[in-house]
Amino acid sequence: MLNEGLGGKYASVDKDGNVSLNATEKQIAGFSDEQKGLYDTINGDVTISVSEGSDSVIIGSYALEEIDISDVENFGTGEGANKFSAFGHEVKEQQSKQSEGKGYPEAHADGEAAEKSITGYTR
């Protein structure tokens, strides 16, 4: 899904489930604004569990540090909010929590701000 959003094979997952990004500067220079927004948003250290069809998580959970990828996929790829912005929101929210110790309202606001850079739209 990330590679679809980035427009190429720039994200890879190792055997332990660690995701790394590996676009070169030249490749990044060729990104659209939305691709660059997604890349910049998810490019950082964060630990998040990914579930599929979780009963306890809707899209993502600040408290559980979890993303339900089925819910994210349901956003689709249209203009405005889409699966990439939904994913980026949750990742940014966790970065703000885990790296900066922000509480839910602040971290969630950071997630919303990140969405704008990914969709190019304000909601």
Ligand SMILES: [Zn+2]
């Ligand atoms: Zn949020």
